[in-house]
Amino acid sequence: MKKFVYKLLSNIIVFMLLLVFVFTGVSEFxxxxxxxxxxxxxxxxxxxxxxxxxxxxxxxxxxxxxxxASGESYFYTLQxxxxxxENVDKIDRVFLEFSNNQIxxxxxxxxxxxxxxxNKAPGFxxxxxxxxxxxxxxxxxxxxxxxxxxxxxxxxxRIVKQNFDYSKSLGGYLKLNRNIxxxxxxLEEVKRGVSDLNIKYLKKIVALxxxxxxxxxxxxxxxHIQYEYLVNEKDFQKIRYxxxxxxxxxxxxxxxxxxxxxxDFGHLNEQGALKLSEYFNMLINNE
Amino acid sequence: MLFNSLEFMFxxxxxxxxxxxxxxxxxxxxxxxxxxxxxxxYGLWDWRFLTLIFFSTIVDYSIGYSFDYIKTATKRKVLxxxxxxxxxxxxxxxxxxxxxxESFKETYSFLGGNPVxxxxxxxxxxxxxxxxxxxxxxxxxxxxxxxxxxxxDFVAFAAFVxxxxxxxxxxxxxxxxxxxxxxxxxxxxxxxxxxxVKQILWGFFKKIIIxxxxxxYANIIFNNSEExxxxxxxxGAIFFSFQIYxxxxxxxxIAIGVSKLxxxxxxxxxxxxxxxxxxxxFWRRWHISxxxxxxxxxxxxxxxxxxxxxxxxxxxxxxxxxxxxxxGANWTFVVWGGVNALYFIPIMLLNxxxxxxxxxxxxxxxxxxxxxxxxxxTFFLTTIAWIxxxxxxxxxxxxxxxxxxxxxxxxxxxxxxxxxxxxxxFLLIFFIAFEWMGRKKEHVLQFLEDSYPKVIKYxxxxxxxxxxxxxxxxxQEFIYFQF
Numbered sequence: 165m166k167k168f169v170y171k172l173l174s175n176i177i178v179f180m181l182l183l184v185f186v187f188t189g190v191s192e193f194x195x196x197x198x199x200x201x202x203x204x205x206x207x208x209x210x211x212x213x214x215x216x217x218x219x220x221x222x223x224x225x226x227x228x229x230x231x232x233a234s235g236e237s238y239f240y241t242l243q244x245x246x247x248x249x250e251n252v253d254k255i256d257r258v259f260l261e262f263s264n265n266q267i268x269x270x271x272x273x274x275x276x277x278x279x280x281x282x283n284k285a286p287g288f289x290x291x292x293x294x295x296x297x298x299x300x301x302x303x304x305x306x307x308x309x310x311x312x313x314x315x316x317x318x319x320x321x322r323i324v325k326q327n328f329d330y331s332k333s334l335g336g337y338l339k340l341n342r343n344i345x346x347x348x349x350x351l352e353e354v355k356r357g358v359s360d361l362n363i364k365y366l367k368k369i370v371a372l373x374x375x376x377x378x379x380x381x382x383x384x385x386x387x388h389i390q391y392e393y394l395v396n397e398k399d400f401q402k403i404r405y406x407x408x409x410x411x412x413x414x415x416x417x418x419x420x421x422x423x424x425x426x427x428d429f430g431h432l433n434e435q436g437a438l439k440l441s442e443y444f445n446m447l448i449n450n451e
Numbered sequence: 452m453l454f455n456s457l458e459f460m461f462x463x464x465x466x467x468x469x470x471x472x473x474x475x476x477x478x479x480x481x482x483x484x485x486x487x488x489x490x491x492x493y494g495l496w497d498w499r500f501l502t503l504i505f506f507s508t509i510v511d512y513s514i515g516y517s518f519d520y521i522k523t524a525t526k527r528k529v530l531x532x533x534x535x536x537x538x539x540x541x542x543x544x545x546x547x548x549x550x551x552x553e554s555f556k557e558t559y560s561f562l563g564g565n566p567v568x569x570x571x572x573x574x575x576x577x578x579x580x581x582x583x584x585x586x587x588x589x590x591x592x593x594x595x596x597x598x599x600x601x602x603x604d605f606v607a608f609a610a611f612v613x614x615x616x617x618x619x620x621x622x623x624x625x626x627x628x629x630x631x632x633x634x635x636x637x638x639x640x641x642x643x644x645x646x647x648v649k650q651i652l653w654g655f656f657k658k659i660i661i662x663x664x665x666x667x668y669a670n671i672i673f674n675n676s677e678e679x680x681x682x683x684x685x686x687g688a689i690f691f692s693f694q695i696y697x698x699x700x701x702x703x704x705i706a707i708g709v710s711k712l713x714x715x716x717x718x719x720x721x722x723x724x725x726x727x728x729x730x731x732x733f734w735r736r737w738h739i740s741x742x743x744x745x746x747x748x749x750x751x752x753x754x755x756x757x758x759x760x761x762x763x764x765x766x767x768x769x770x771x772x773x774x775x776x777x778x779g780a781n782w783t784f785v786v787w788g789g790v791n792a793l794y795f796i797p798i799m800l801l802n803x804x805x806x807x808x809x810x811x812x813x814x815x816x817x818x819x820x821x822x823x824x825x826x827x828x829t830f831f832l833t834t835i836a837w838i839x840x841x842x843x844x845x846x847x848x849x850x851x852x853x854x855x856x857x858x859x860x861x862x863x864x865x866x867x868x869x870x871x872x873x874x875x876x877f878l879l880i881f882f883i884a885f886e887w888m889g890r891k892k893e894h895v896l897q898f899l900e901d902s903y904p905k906v907i908k909y910x911x912x913x914x915x916x917x918x919x920x921x922x923x924x925x926x927q928e929f930i931y932f933q934f
Contacts, residue, residue: 165471165639172648179916306457310923317921 187312190319191290198290198330200251207252208448211241212261213274215385217338218431224441226449232261233335236284237274238365239296243288244334245372251330255378259448260369262382262413264400265393265430269357275365276303278310285311286318287333299361339434340427344388354392358399363407370411381412386419386440388429419443452495454705455658462492467712471639478636482610485633485713489615493578496619500577503541508612510537511587515594515601515608527595534591538584545577550780579619581777585744587612590626592748599627607633616709620702622720622740629717637714647711649896649912653885654704656915659923661882662697664875665690673841676851681860684851685834691841692834693879696725699738704894723890725833726811728825730794731804733833741777745770756799767799768792778840783848787839794832810891878922 208228210220216232231244241260249255265271274280276299285292285300289312292300301308322328373380382404387394404413425436432440452458466488474480494501514534521527559565590611593599602608611630617623672679672687679687700721707717724736734742746755750770754762768789775788798804811826812818818826835852842848854860889895899908 165641165644168639168641168644171645179913182913183917183920309457313920313923320921 187316190316190323193323194290194319194328195250197328198247198251199328200248200331200334201329207255208257208259209245209248209252209255210259210383211245212236212263212383212385213266214338215263215387215430215432216261216383217335218340218427218433219385219437219440220444221337221339221434221437221441223337224438225445227256228445228448230337231334234338235274235280236335237271237280237359238266238362238369239275239299240284240288242365242369242372243291243296245369246291247288247330248334249372249376249378255376257379257381257448258373259381259383259414260366261385262366262404262408263384263387263393263417264391264396266362266366267358267400267403268393268396269355269359271359271362272303275361276300276307278304278307281307282310282314286315289315290319337437339437340431341434342427343424343433344426344428345424352392354395358403363403367407370408381414382408383414384417386416386421386432386436388423388426391429393430414447416440416444452492454702454709455655458495462488463709463712470713475639478634479604479606481637482604482606482633485610485615486606486613489610489613489618492615493613493618496578497575500575500580503577503580504583504613505609507538507541507583507587508609510534511591511612512602512605512608514591516603518594519601531591531595535588538588542580542584545575545580547780554782582621582623583612583618585623585741586626589623589744589748590630593626599630602630602634604634614710614715616706616713616715617717620699620706621738622703622706622717623744624717624740625744629715632715640714643711643714646894646897647708650704650708650711650894652708652912652915653894653896654701654706654708655919657697657701657704657882659701659919660697660878662694662701664878664922665694665697668872668875669694669841673851676842676847676854679854680862680865681854681857682862683864685855685860686864688834688838688841688851688855690875692725692830692837693882695837695840696721697882707894719893723810723886723895725830726826726887726890727829728807728811728822729798729803729829730791730832731798732807733829734791734795735808741774745774749773760800763799764796767796771795782845783839783842786845786848787836790836790839794836813891 208225210216210222210225210228210230210232212232213236214232214234217230217234220228220230220232222228222230231248233240233244236244245258281300281304285308289297297308300311370380372378419440421432421436421439425432425439427433427436452462466484470481470484474484490501490504493504511534514530517530518527521530590599590608594601607630610633611624611626614624614629669687669691672683673691676684676687703720707720710717718740720738720740722736722739724733727733727736750766753766753769755766756763771788771792772785773788775784775786775791778784778787795804807825811822835855838851838855839845839848842851885895885898889898892898899911903911
C-alpha cells in the first residue's frame with residue numbers, strides 16, 4: 165500500500181512540476197510576444213469598468229485610448245496596466261474610474277466569482293504576481309483551476325496560430341444605442357458592505373503609477389440620479405478622503421446630461437458619450 | 452457530491468487513508484467508515500433524503516433477517532411484497548406521482564371531464580433512488596428465493612446499500628456479488644488499485660472531455676431544434692449519443708475504479724456498446740447492470756422468450772417499456788423503450804439475437820466491411836432512438852425525425868461554435884480509437900498493458916491528464932443522477 169501511495173504521489177508531483185514548467189514557459193513566451201498596436205508617443209489611458217467603457221469615445225479625445233472593460237475590478241485593471249506599461253512606449257497619464265459601486269462588496273465577486281473569474285483571469289494570468297494567484301486560488305479554488313485551464317488552452321492555441329495581438333483583451337470604447345427613457349433599466353439589489361480587496365488593489369495601482377512616474381487621476385463618470393449604488397455616497401467620500409486624498413479626483417458625476425443621454429442608470433449611451441468625451445477632451449488637453 | 456468536484460478531490464484521499472492506514476485491522480470498523488463516508492457523500496446533496504436510504508436499509512435488513520426464521524410460504528410471500536411495496540412505493544411517489552396526476556388530468560380532460568382538485572405536488576426527486584431501490588430489492592428477492600443467505604451484520608448491509616462509489620448512479624450491484632465482499636476481510640491489492648486509478652482516469656476523460664464537450668453542441672441543437680436542418684439535427688443526435696455514453700459509462704468507470712481502491716470488485720456496466728453489430732448485442736453491452744436486473748427479476752419471471760409468439764413479443768415490450776419508464780417520468784422515455792422493443796423484436800423472431808456474442812473483429816485489428824456496416828447501422832438506429840430520450844416532448848422528437856428524414860438531411864450542417872467543432876471531432880476520433888483498442892478488456896486503458904513500453908504508457912497517462920485539465924469546462928452534473 166505504501167508503494168501505491170508513494171508512486172501515486174510521485175506521479176502527481178512530477179505532473180505538477182511539468183504543469184508549472186508549461187505554465188511558466190507559456191507565460192514568459194507570451195510576455196515577450198504579446199503586442200498592442202499603438203504608435204502614439206505620448207499616451208493617455210482611460211481605464212475602469214463598463215461605466216468608463218461606454219462613456220469615453222476615444223475617437224474624440226486627443227492622444228487618448230480607452231482601455232476600460234465591462235465587469236473589470238481593480239484586480240484585473242492592475243494586470244492590464246502592468247502589460248500596458250511594458251508595451252506602450254510612453255504612458256503619460258492614467259485616468260482611472262473611481263465611483264460608487266467600486267467600493268461595494270460586489271467587487272469581490274467581480275474579482276473571484278465563478279462567472280467573472282473564468283471570463284477575466286485567463287486573459288491576464290501571465291501578468292499576475294504570486295500573491296495575485298494566491299488571492300484567486302484562496303477565494304475560489306475551483307474557479308481558479310478552471311481559469312488556469314482556460315488560460316493554458318487559449319495560450320497554447322495562440323502560440324500555435326501565431327496570434328500575439330493582445331489588443332482584443334484590453335477593452336475599448338463600447339457604443340450603446342439604447343435609451344433609458346425608451347426602456348427604463350431595472351434596479352439592482354445593492355448589497356451592503358465595502359470591498360477591502362478592491363480598495364487594496366486600487367492602492368496597488370496607485371503605487372504602480374507612482375513607481376513608473378505616471379500621472380494618475382481618478383474620474384467619476386456621470387451616473388443617473390436614480391442609480392442604485394449612489395446610496396453609499398457617504399462611505400464613498402469617506403474612503404476617498406481617508407485612503408486616496410493625495411490622488412487627484414475629477415468628479416464628472418454632476419456633468420450636465422439629460423436622461424436621454426443614458427442607456428441605463430449606470431451607463432451613457434452614444435449621445436451621452438459624445439457630449440462627455442468632447443468635454444473631457446477639452447478638460448484634459450487644455451489644462 | 453460529484454466525482455468531478457473539488458470536494459471529492461479531498462474526500463477520496465481522506466477516506467482512503469483512514470480506511471487502509473488506520474482502520475484496516477477491523478472489518479466492522481472499515482464497513483462503518485464506508486457507511487459514514489457514504490452518508491456524508493450523499494448528505495452533501497440533501498441530508499434529508501438520508502432518512503429514505505436508512506429506512507430502506509432497515510426494512511430490507513429486517514425482512515431478509517426474518518426470512519431465516521419464517522418458513523411459512525404465505526408469510527414469506529407477504530414479507531417479500533412488503534419489501535417490494537415499500538421500495539417501489541418510495542420510488543413511485545418521489546419519481547412518478549406528478550407524472551401520473553398529469554397524465555390522469557390530460558386523459559380526463561380529453562374524455563370531456565373537468566379534473567379539478569387533482570393537483571401535482573412540489574416533489575424533489577432524491578438522487579439515485581432508482582439505483583439503490585433496485586439494489587436493495589435484489590437482496591430481498593434473492594434471499595426469498597434462497598439464492599443468498601440473509602446477513603446478520605447490519606453495518607455490512609448498510610454499507611452494501613449506501614456504498615458511495617455506486618450509490619447515486621450505479622452500477623446496480625447484486626447482493627450476491629457485492630454483499631459477501633463486505634463480510635470478507637479485505638487486503639490491499641496493489642495491482643487492483645493501480646488498475647482502479649487507470650479506470651478512474653479513463654472515466655474522467657469520458658465525462659469531462661467527451662460528455663461535457665458534446666453536451667455543449669447537443670444542448671444548443673436540441674434546445675433550438677426548430678431552427679436547424681435535418682443534417683444539423685442528426686449531428687446533434689450523434690453528439691447526444693456520445694454525451695450520454697461518455698457521461699454514464701464515465702461515471703461507471705469512476706465508480707468501479709474507486710471501488711477497486713477500497714478492495715471491491717463491481718460488475719462491468721458498459722462493454723463498448725457502440726461497437727455492437729445488432730440491437731440485441733447493444734443491449735448486452737449497454738447499462739449491463741440494469742439490463743440484467745430487468746432480465747432476472749422481470750423478463751424471466753414473465754416467461755422470457757419461452758411460450759408462444761404473443762407472449763414473446765409481449766415480454767419484450769414490457770421489459771423495454773418498463774426500462775424506459777425507469778429512466779424518467781415522461782412519455783418520451785416510454786416511447787424510447789418502445790422504439791428499442793421494435794428494433795429488438797424482428798431480431799428475436801428471426802433467432803438472430805444471439806448471433807453476435809463475441810467482440811467485433813475478435814482476432815483482428817480492423818473490422819471487415821460487413822462489420823463496419825453492421826456497427827454503423829446499429830449506431831444509427833440507437834442514435835435515432837436517443838432523439839426520443841433527449842427531447843422534451845414526443846412532438847419535438849417527431850419534428851426532429853421529420854426533418855432528419857427529409858431533403859434537409861443533405862444540407863451542409865451549419866452549426867460550428869467558434870470553430871471548436873474541429874477540435875471536438877478530433878477528440879471523438881481519439882476517443883473512438885482508444886475504445887476500439889480496448890474493446891476486449893475490462894476497461895479501455897487495459898489495452899496498454901499488452902505490449903506497450905512503460906514510457907509510452909506513462910506518456911499516454913500524462914497526456915490524458917493534461918487533456919482533462921486543459922480542455923475541461925465548467926463541471927456538469929452526471930445525467931444519470933436524475934434517474
